[in-house]
Amino acid sequence: MAKKTVKDIDIKGKKVLVRVDFNVPLKDGKISDENRIIQALPTIKYILAQGGKAIIFSHLGRIKEAADLKSKSLSVVANRLSELLEQDVVFVPETRGKALEDAIDTLKNGEILMFENTRFEDLEGKKESKNDPELGKYWASLGDVLVIDAFGTAHRSHASNVGISNNIGTTVAGFLLEKEINFIGGTLENPQRPFVAILGGAKVSDKIEVIKNLLKIADRVLIGGGMAYTFFKAQGYEIGKSLLEEDKIDLAKELLALADGKIILGDDVITAKTFDPESEKNVRSVEDIPSDEMGMDIGPRTIARFEKEIKAAKTVVWNGPLGVFEFPRFAEGTRSVAEALVEIKDQATTIIGGGDSAAAVIQFGLADGFTHISTGGGASLEYLEGKILPGVACVDDK
Ligand code: ADP
Ligand code: MG
Numbered sequence: 001m002a003k004k005t006v007k008d009i010d011i012k013g014k015k016v017l018v019r020v021d022f023n024v025p026l027k028d029g030k031i032s033d034e035n036r037i038i039q040a041l042p043t044i045k046y047i048l049a050q051g052g053k054a055i056i057f058s059h060l061g062r063i064k065e066a067a068d069l070k071s072k073s074l075s076v077v078a079n080r081l082s083e084l085l086e087q088d089v090v091f092v093p094e095t096r097g098k099a100l101e102d103a104i105d106t107l108k109n110g111e112i113l114m115f116e117n118t119r120f121e122d123l124e125g126k127k128e129s130k131n132d133p134e135l136g137k138y139w140a141s142l143g144d145v146l147v148i149d150a151f152g153t154a155h156r157s158h159a160s161n162v163g164i165s166n167n168i169g170t171t172v173a174g175f176l177l178e179k180e181i182n183f184i185g186g187t188l189e190n191p192q193r194p195f196v197a198i199l200g201g202a203k204v205s206d207k208i209e210v211i212k213n214l215l216k217i218a219d220r221v222l223i224g225g226g227m228a229y230t231f232f233k234a235q236g237y238e239i240g241k242s243l244l245e246e247d248k249i250d251l252a253k254e255l256l257a258l259a260d261g262k263i264i265l266g267d268d269v270i271t272a273k274t275f276d277p278e279s280e281k282n283v284r285s286v287e288d289i290p291s292d293e294m295g296m297d298i299g300p301r302t303i304a305r306f307e308k309e310i311k312a313a314k315t316v317v318w319n320g321p322l323g324v325f326e327f328p329r330f331a332e333g334t335r336s337v338a339e340a341l342v343e344i345k346d347q348a349t350t351i352i353g354g355g356d357s358a359a360a361v362i363q364f365g366l367a368d369g370f371t372h373i374s375t376g377g378g379a380s381l382e383y384l385e386g387k388i389l390p391g392v393a394c395v396d397d398k
Contacts, residue, residue: 003173003397004170004397006047011047011051014052014145016047017057017139017142017147018147020043020150021152021153022081023036023058023059024060030076037081039176042174043147044081044112046175048085048110048111051110052109055115055142055143056113056114059117059119060119063120074116085112088111088112089113090107096139104143118158128159128160133163137167139163141167144168145168146165146171146172147171148161148173148174149177151391152375154180155376155391162390162394165394180380183374184374184383185392188213188317192314196222196315197221197222197317198310198320199320200228200320200334201227202226202227203243204230205248207319208251218317221263221264223263224298225321225323226243234253240290240291266302267305268300268302270298270333271296273292275296278329284299297330298322316351317351317384318337318354319384321334325363341370349372350370350371351370351374352370358377361373379391
């Protein structure tokens with residue numbers, strides 16, 4: 001379903017509420033990764049250039065006790081945003097009240113204000129995270145239209161997205177949300193074929209719904225990572241000390257039967273005796289995994305098999321590293337697959353969803369080599385599961 005974006009509405013002179021995801025990591029009070037701020041700039045700049053009055057807000061971390069109010073203030077983010085925009089950003093250290101309302105009233109066209117961490121409203125009664133109806137209504141009263149550009153929280157129904165949307169006439173997507181909707185949503189709805197899904201990560205149990213959904217849509221489902229071993233076990237192989245979810249073996253059998261040959265697990269793995277970055281690595285066929293070794297990565301034959309499938313693909317969706325990529329020695333499978341995707345960039349749509357998978361390709365320095373890297377870990381997972389995301393559903397249809 002096509003959604004309205006900032007380009008579909010009149011912005012000049014409007015008080016534009018903009019829900020962004022500025023939930024950036026902080027180290028010693030400093031922003032250690034500002035990617036989320038950078039990603040939101042196109043939408044903010046567009047609103048300002050159109051003569052809108054931008055009222056920006058976001059959550060930052062979780063607020064459990066009064067001490068969090070100090071360490072989780074968005075003021076440092078407002079400062080950085082001001083530098084990046086080369087423009088004043090009025091920061092109001094409140095989430096409601098007269099000071100905020102007055103500051104909004106004095107905003108001129110093309111000016112920007114940011115208010116405090118929306119989760120400060122969680123301190124008493126989780127008003128933001130439980131979508132307290134009064135809070136959504138109040139925030140809606142501060143503006144004329146709502147722009148949602150926070151994909152990272154799109155799988156949650158909070159006061160700052162769904163709550164406001166329920167109480168305001170117009171909700172549209174910003175450019176970042178639009179990208180996520182087009183690339184993930186659009187691809188799942190209408191993929192160019194062959195469509196290859198690559199799934200990895202630690203646990204089958206985290207990804208059951210993703211596997212099921214992608215089995216319905218994709219032509220091939222390549223499985224690696226820790227979760228592959230429960231599948232190997234289901235096929236009757238001994239897997240030594242590899243990750244195993246005993247209670248998911250029957251499910252793995254069911255999925256393999258359901259897949260009717262679509263699932264490709266490969267036939268060799270890299271093992272180690274201990275879970276350690278310095279541990280010696282061995283190449284083993286799946287039928288020869290010694291009882292005192294554990295699978296840490298996909299093997300060379302499996303890499304070649306996966307590369308072959310990738311090279312033929314017109315669409316690839318990848319979620320979950322194929323090995324313990326945090327240890328360089330066991331990152332080869334994940335890196336090879338990333339490089340194969342970079343190679344087909346001009347002929348295929350390549351999408352990466354999942355927090356650790358995104359971290360892996362960024363760590364390899366390959367971030368520019370894909371059609372799209374999703375900015376939402378949990379949200380992209382739920383999108384791949386085929387779920388309706390409340391923070392997307394509440395955006396007006398075209
Ligand atoms: P994502 O965040 O991309 O969805 P997950 O959170 O599901 O990915 O899984 C990522 C984790 O899986 C990584 O920390 C990685 O080390 C781990 N992993 C991958 N392969 C294995 C393996 N063979 N054994 C143990 N852990 C693994
Ligand atoms: Mg993860």
